Every structure is written in structure tokens, then in C-alpha cells.
Amino acid sequence: MKSAIYPGSFDPVTYGHLDIIARAAAIFDELIISVLNNVKKTPLFSVEERVRILKDATKDIPNVKVESFSGLLVDYASQQDVHVIVRGLRAITDFEYELQNAQTNRLLSRGALDTMFFTTSLEYAYLSSTTVKEIASFGGNISDCVPDFVEKMIFEKYGIRK
């Protein structure tokens, strides 16, 4: 069985992430979406909330599994016996960071872990979780960025009634 891991912060998941998830799940037998438990960041949603949101948002894709991880991605991937990482590339600005991560992971894993990049669909090229949070914090319209139930949860976090 060919499995891949799609790691990320997903704080929160956007339509851009969901587009990558659908496309990667159509290629691999199993796609493990893995939420990074990053103690250095103060997220809007807890890891448990993000896992729950992702499970809900991907409930119609049978070969998707949602988990969380902490520590090095190479260690987590090795524990799962998975050798492919999936990441999305929105623009050239993502490239340097992603290239560095991919090469670091390949080096740390002694060649056992490769990264496969999906170019973001054009309609989501502008989209990031950070932008979504910024717009929502000012009460702006994020209905084109995230599923309805996520939109509701974000506004609740900011104490904004819509």
C-alpha cells in the first residue's frame, strides 16, 4: 500500500489545504494528515480541535486518516513506515522554505523520505491560514476560504457574532 503524510499546522484548515488533500488522496492508497503539535507557537485552535476539524472536513474521503505529531517529521514518518511527504506550493515565495525542508528531511532520513509537491489550484493561490485569521479577526468575509462550520468556529474564537 502506498501511503503519504501531509503534515502542517492547519490552524485552521482552508480550501487550499482541502484541495491538496483531495488530489493527494486520489493518488495514494492512504493519506495521513498530520497536525504538528508545535509548543513554540500559540495557535488559534488546539491540536485536538484542529484534528477534529480536519476529520470532519475530510469525512467523505475514505482513505484519509488524521493524526497529530510532535518532534521531527522524519522520526514520525519512520514510525509510520511512510516514505513520502506531501506539501502544497502556492507561489515562488513558498519554494525556498519548502525546498530547504524537503532537502533537510531527505538528509536526516538518509534518503528514505522524499517530498512530493502539489501546485495549489489557481483559485486558492492567495490563501493562507494566517490571512484567513487576519480577515476574520476584523470581522471580514472568509466564506470563500474555509468550510462553513470552520468559519463559524473561527468567528466564535474571536468573539464575533455573524
Ligand code: PNS
Ligand atoms: O503548515 P506549516 O506550518 O507550514 O507546516 C510546517 C511543517 C509542520 C511541515 C514543518 O514545520 C515540520 O515538518 N515540522 C516538524 C519539525 C521538523 O521535522 N523540522 C525539521 C524539518 S525542516
